[in-house]
Amino acid sequence: MDLPGAGIDGRGVLVIRSLNYIGLWNPVLSAGSAILDLRLERGSISISIEDILAFGLTVWAAYLLSAFIRFTLQEEVYPRRGIARGLSYAYSRLVHYIILALGFLVGLGVLGMDLSKGERARGRLRGGHRFGLQDVVNNFVCGLILLFERPVTVGDIVEVGGLQGEVRRIGIRASTVRTYQGADIIVPNSSSLPPT
Numbered sequence: 161m162d163l164p165g166a167g168i169d170g171r172g173v174l175v176i177r178s179l180n181y182i183g184l185w186n187p188v189l190s191a192g193s194a195i196l197d198l199r200l201e202r203g204s205i206s207i208s209i210e211d212i213l214a215f216g217l218t219v220w221a222a223y224l225l226s227a228f229i230r231f232t233l234q235e236e237v238y239p240r241r242g243i244a245r246g247l248s249y250a251y252s253r254l255v256h257y258i259i260l261a262l263g264f265l266v267g268l269g270v271l272g273m274d275l276s277k278g279e280r281a282r283g284r285l286r287g288g289h290r291f292g293l294q295d296v297v298n299n300f301v302c303g304l305i306l307l308f309e310r311p312v313t314v315g316d317i318v319e320v321g322g323l324q325g326e327v328r329r330i331g332i333r334a335s336t337v338r339t340y341q342g343a344d345i346i347v348p349n350s351s352s353l354p355p356t
Contacts, residue, residue, distance in 0.1 A: 207271060215267040222263020226256045246313030249330070253307055257332060295350070299333040302349035306330050320347055 179185040196210040230252045238248040306312055307330055316327045318337060325339035330349070337345045 211271050214270045218267035218270050219260075219263050222259050222266070225263075226259040229255055229259065245315065246310050249314050250307035250310065253330070253332075295348075296333060299349045303330060303332050303335075306335065306349055320345055320351075 176185065179188055196213070197208055199206050199208045200212075201207075233252060233255070234248065237243075238251075243251070312318060312327055312330070312335075314327050314330060317324060318327055320337050323339045323341075323345065325337040325345065327335060328338045328344070329336040334346045334348050337347055339345060
């Protein structure tokens with residue numbers, strides 16, 4: 161027999177009341193609190209499970225905010241302004257990257273990392289050039305050029321490695337081209353994509 165309003169929230173209330181009735185609610189709360197306070201330590205780094213969950217929720221909230229803003233722009237703003245499809249795609253991608261980057265930085269702050277001490281990170285990035293990060297940076301910069309100079313836009317027909325196809329997506333590091341055979345080819349942004 162279902163209680164009125166016993167959806168997901170009603171079931172949660174029912175579980176809490178049942179645990180409280182049989183005297184297990186306080187032990188369950190104590191165990192949950194102990195798990196959340198559990199700290200993972202390695203060297204000078206000490207992170208609790210609660211911090212990791214807060215980081216994940218922050219990044220997830222940034223992703224949801226980005227999706228909502230991009231949807232609103234796509235459905236309400238771009239059609240009213242008459243913005244071309246390639247340019248609207250570029251704006252949406254840029255908004256997406258900015259919001260995700262900000263969400264990631266806020267998440268690092270939630271983890272308790274001091275973001276004002278960036279010298280160590282910059283030094284590691286400079287050292288990372290030896291391990292192939294220059295390709296990542298090169299593809300990222302080329303992706304921004306593709307999005308804003310628009311030598312190639314979403315929907316263009318291009319030729320890649322002797323195969324022709326349509327540009328389906330221009331990402332931060334690579335673009336996706338769908339061939340006429342139905343295969344998706346991932347092309348690094350630093351590769352030239354001359355329109356046919």
